[in-house]
């Protein structure tokens with residue numbers, strides 16, 4: 001910015017410092033207007049049943065096209081939105097819009113089991129979180145069963161008891177819950193038993209190496225067997241290749257999600273995909 005103002009402006013940062021700081025600040029600043037200015041939108045990634053190729057569901061993933069910065073990856077702006085607290089507002093927008101879209105698709109005859117929504121720990125922490133979800137479900141007229149909430153294990157390790165109660169509240173409403181990025185946090189098999197979840201999502205970092213690394217393959221198989229044993233659905237995230245699909249299918253991994261079948265796509269494309277209903281597998 002100093003540059004834009006011309007040569008006579010004082011500059012306290014060198015270029016490198018300046019660019020790192022200003023990107024952070026620009027994201028933080030830009031996020032404040034992103035909602036109002038309609039810069040946020042949702043993409044959806046299909047989740048595919050490994051036995052049949054049927055599209056079981058979709059995961060909603062937020063996208064931000066900033067007029068100043070262009071496309072900013074969710075992995076970059078979500079943590080900043082969390083630090084500033086604006087994630088609460090953004091998260092509510094995501095819930096509302098996914099529920100609206102969900103209802104429209106079902107009303108128009110596009111079928112799926114559920115749409116997954118990522119929920120930040122900051123959002124979960126809000127005292128009125130359950131009321132917000134209930135209100136949005138009521139307003140949109142979506143069956144709670146058609147919604148699945150994704151939370152990461154690290155998200156609720158702090159104030160575990162409180163969070164378990166919130167998740168129970170969601171479950172009592174009929175909303176499904178899945179544990180995202182499983183295996184990357186402080187997984188304790190002890191609390192796994194106590195969580196009212198229906199699905200485990202095996203993190204991409206394990207899936208990446210299942211073809212080449214026998215230990216990652218063993219870990220993945222172990223998680224799948226555990227999930228099957230305790231009656232949880234299991235999703236493999238970030239599956240990109242045919243060989244991975246074959247391995248996961250042989251391991252009885254129920255659901256596969258990844259670029260191999262589809263990248264996250266816009267709602268028009270989703271309708272094409274749902275019309276077909278299946279991927280060849």
Ligand code: C2E
Pocket residue numbers: 045060061062073074075078091094118119120150180181237238239240257258259260264
């Ligand atoms: P996540 O929930 O674990 O989502 C999976 C990420 O992996 C997504 O990145 C998805 O686009 C990407 N992915 C899926 N399949 C493949 C694959 O085969 N290869 C590769 N390389 N990547 C794949 P994305 O959309 O950039 O989101 C990153 C993270 O940002 C998400 O991780 C989630 O933690 C967060 N996020 C995204 N949308 C939301 C949202 O609406 N609310 C909240 N709170 N967080 C969100």
Ligand code: MG
Pocket residue numbers: 059118150180
């Ligand atoms: Mg997720």
Ligand code: MG
Pocket residue numbers: 180181201203204237
């Ligand atoms: Mg994940």
Ligand code: MG
Pocket residue numbers: 181
């Ligand atoms: Mg993730």
